Amino acid sequence: MPTxxxxxxxxxxxxxxxxxxxxxxxxxxxxxxRLLAEEPQPVQMPYNNLSDQDEIELGNALAAKLxxxxxxxxxxxxxxxxxxxxxxxxxxxKRPTLPYRCVLVNTLEVNAYSIAGGHLYLNRGxxxxxxxxxxxxxxxxxxxxxxxxxxxxxxxMLHYRAAQAFDFLRxxxxxxxxxxxxxxxxxGGLAALLPMLHFSRAxxxxxxxxxxxxxxxxxxQPSGFLGLFExxxxxxxxxxxxPIPWLSDHPPSADRADRIRREMRLVNVQDGTSEDxxxxxxxxxxxxxxxxxxxxxxxx
Numbered sequence: 663m664p665t666x667x668x669x670x671x672x673x674x675x676x677x678x679x680x681x682x683x684x685x686x687x688x689x690x691x692x693x694x695x696r697l698l699a700e701e702p703q704p705v706q707m708p709y710n711n712l713s714d715q716d717e718i719e720l721g722n723a724l725a726a727k728l729x730x731x732x733x734x735x736x737x738x739x740x741x742x743x744x745x746x747x748x749x750x751x752x753x754x755x756k757r758p759t760l761p762y763r764c765v766l767v768n769t770l771e772v773n774a775y776s777i778a779g780g781h782l783y784l785n786r787g788x789x790x791x792x793x794x795x796x797x798x799x800x801x802x803x804x805x806x807x808x809x810x811x812x813x814x815x816x817x818x819m820l821h822y823r824a825a826q827a828f829d830f831l832r833x834x835x836x837x838x839x840x841x842x843x844x845x846x847x848x849x850g851g852l853a854a855l856l857p858m859l860h861f862s863r864a865x866x867x868x869x870x871x872x873x874x875x876x877x878x879x880x881x882x883q884p885s886g887f888l889g890l891f892e893x894x895x896x897x898x899x900x901x902x903x904x905p906i907p908w909l910s911d912h913p914p915s916a917d918r919a920d921r922i923r924r925e926m927r928l929v930n931v932q933d934g935t936s937e938d939x940x941x942x943x944x945x946x947x948x949x950x951x952x953x954x955x956x957x958x959x960x961x962x
Contacts, residue, residue: 701875702868704756704811710819714759717815721779732783733768733956740766743945744802748782751803754879756810756872764802768955772897776805778814790949791893795942796877796886803873803882810872813865863913870918874925884922884931891919 712720744764752762764782772787782805792798808814861869870887877884894915912918 702811702871704872705816706812707816707820709823710812710816712815712819714757718760718779720815720818721777721781724777725779725781728777728781728783729765735766735768735786735952737766737948740945740948743941744784747799747802748806750880751799751806751873751876751882752780754876755806760809762806762809764805768952770955774801774805776808776814778809778818780806780809782806782809786949786952786955789946792890793893794886794889795938796883797890797893798886798942799877799882800873800884800886800890803876803880803884804869804887805873806876807869807872808861808865810876811865811868813861813869817861866912867918867921870922871925874922878929878931881932884926887922888919891915891922895919 744766748762748764752758752760760780762780762782764784766789767783767785769785770787770790771785772791774782774784774788776782782802784801784805788801789798792801874884874887877886892915898915
């Protein structure tokens with residue numbers, strides 16, 4: 663989905679937009695040239711002055727709207743199974759104080775995504791797609807990496823600054839929670855915000871490496887990334903010239919695997935959890951017991 667842009671009629675707005683765009687370019691170039699075998703350091707861009715609490719409130723507002731629109735699977739055992747990985751990875755990530763949570767979405771699209779504040783969405787299709795538990799854990803680690811790297815918050819605030827609305831809300835909203843609600847609506851609501859959650863290729867590479875080090879510190883075997891990327895690479899080759907929409911803004915899976923292999927050669931990776939236990943097999947089997955995913959709504 664294309665990234666949304668906002669036009670401004672004032673010279674000052676255009677100047678500010680150019681300033682933050684230049685900052686974004688600098689960040690992308692820095693990410694693209696970073697040496698491997700060194701964990702990335704999350705960068706909160708200058709135009710993103712959200713505190714952690716601001717980001718949590720923004721994420722909660724977005725998640726409340728998103729949860730109502732998605733076919734979320736509510737099951738205590740599924741939540742507990744995913745929650746154990748998220749909790750362990752979150753403690754090992756660069757921003758461990760955010761309230762991370764993961765929900766399962768009943769859709770067959772092979773995908774997972776995250777939004778500001780620590781909300782992770784894992785599609786049923788991806789659970790059915792992965793073959794081993796550490797591939798599932800790698801997926802969650804990558805999504806936590808996006809949050810820990812400020813990718814979603816930076817993206818949203820780039821657009822919000824360009825819209826020249828944040829300072830007004832900060833000084834005029836009578837209540838903090840109302841400020842966040844107005845912020846969401848000022849940007850066009852949830853439908854306008856979701857396209858902003860697509861990240862640059864530099865962000866994707868960075869989330870891979872942030873996730874890699876999360877897995878290492880949490881005691882998981884990060885070779886799960888290699889298995890995951892091999893599966894995605896096979897999917898891309900099978901699709902041929904037919905684009906896979908959600909992978910179109912990601913780097914080639916083979917390239918991502920090569921970067922992880924290089925990291926594993928240069929970093930002392932201890933043996934970690936990698937066996938597929940009964941819990942993983944039961945989790946996979948549970949997908950067959952879920953109701954059929956709802957049919958997509960026709961586009962108007």
